[in-house]
Amino acid sequence: MKLLDINHNSARKNKLDDSMIPAINIVFLLLIFFMLAGQIEARSELLQIPVSSSKTALSETRVEIKIDANGRYFVNDQTVEGSLSEHLGKFVLTAETAIICHVHRDLPASALDPVLAIVGQLGIQQLSIATANQS
Amino acid sequence: MLLEVVRQRKQLISITPLIDVVFILLLFFMLSSTFNRTKQIDITTALPGQQQHQQDSEIKKLFLDADGAVVIEGIRYQSDSSDFIEQLHTYAQSGDQVIVAVSADIRVQRLVKLIDQIRQSGISNLKLAKSVTS
The missing domain is CATH 1.20.5 (Single alpha-helices involved in coiled-coils or other helix-helix interfaces)
Incomplete structure (x- = not known):
């Protein structure tokens, strides 16, 4: 009698496992979708970029300047100690170099002045400001 | 069994x-994961030497003051006003170069909104100057 019970339980469990297969397939598909389509971004309260209606996707660049809410400058995620121009001197910058600036939206516009000054000194004419989509 | x-x-x-x-x-x-991909707005920096190569009539200077109003040739415009938008369309049609200067107190978001507005009006020749301390 006991053996029969075990057999019955096992069959029931097998049936349950089989009925779960379509659900698992969907979960796998969702997992693959989020892995491929999603982008993992570090979100920080200290760097909330301004909002715009621009459709131009952010391009890859060698030099990325970030200015956070505390007014600290980062070049390629490295904190700038001292002056920004000295720090940028480590990079070989030409007039064709594209610079992208991520600046906190609540900072005064004067926070961009050091960047504009350096870009002007080096003869770089193209500067881009990273923005978020309007939602 | x-x-x-x-x-x-x-x-x-x-x-x-x-x-x-x-x-x-x-x-x-x-x-x-996020699907809200970051965009960019392109600006050209206003170099002091370059202004001399252009005729004065082709260069339009916009100043965004601390109150958020835009001053063009001494006239103050509210950036949402139809007069200002019409003015931008006129510059776009005549291919004028627009140089934007801002008050040092203005927020970056406000500056980006103005640049966005200028771009949307069809002006491609846009330069950004250093901020002005009032």
């Missing part, structure tokens, strides 16, 4: 732990 039951129990592989792991991975990717 007894042998058969034992064989069946050995073959049974539970997929529950696998599903648990997959669900955790799914939750991680759903919560951490």
Whole structure:
């Protein structure tokens, strides 16, 4: 009698496992979708970029300047100690170099002045400001 | 009969732990990924020497003051006003170069909004000057 019970339980469990297969397939598909389509971004309260209606996707660049809410400058995620121009001197910058600036939206516009000054000194004419989509 | 039951129990592989792991991975990717991709607005920096090569009539200077109004040739415009938008369309049609200067107190978001507005009006020749301390 006991053996029969075990057999019955096992069959029931097998049936349950089989009925779960379509659900698992969907979960796998969702997992693959989020892995491929999603982008993992570090979100920080200290760097909330301004909002715009621009459709131009952010391009890859060698030099990325970030200015956070505390007014600290980062070049390629490295904190700038001292002056920004000295720090940028480590990079070989030409007039064709594209610079992208991520600046906190609540900072005064004067926070961009050091960047504009350096870009002007080096003869770089193209500067881009990273923005978020309007939602 | 007894042998058969034992064989069946050995073959049974539970997929529950696998599903648990997959669900955790799914939750991680759903919560951490974002589809709101970052965009960019392109600006050209206003170099002092370059202004001399252009005729004065082709250069329009816009000043965004601390109150958020735009001053063009001494006239103050509210940036949402139809007069200002018309003015921008006129510059766009005549291919004028627009140089934007801002008050040092103005927020970056406000500056970006103005640049966005200028771009939307069709002006491609846009330069940004250093901020002006009032």
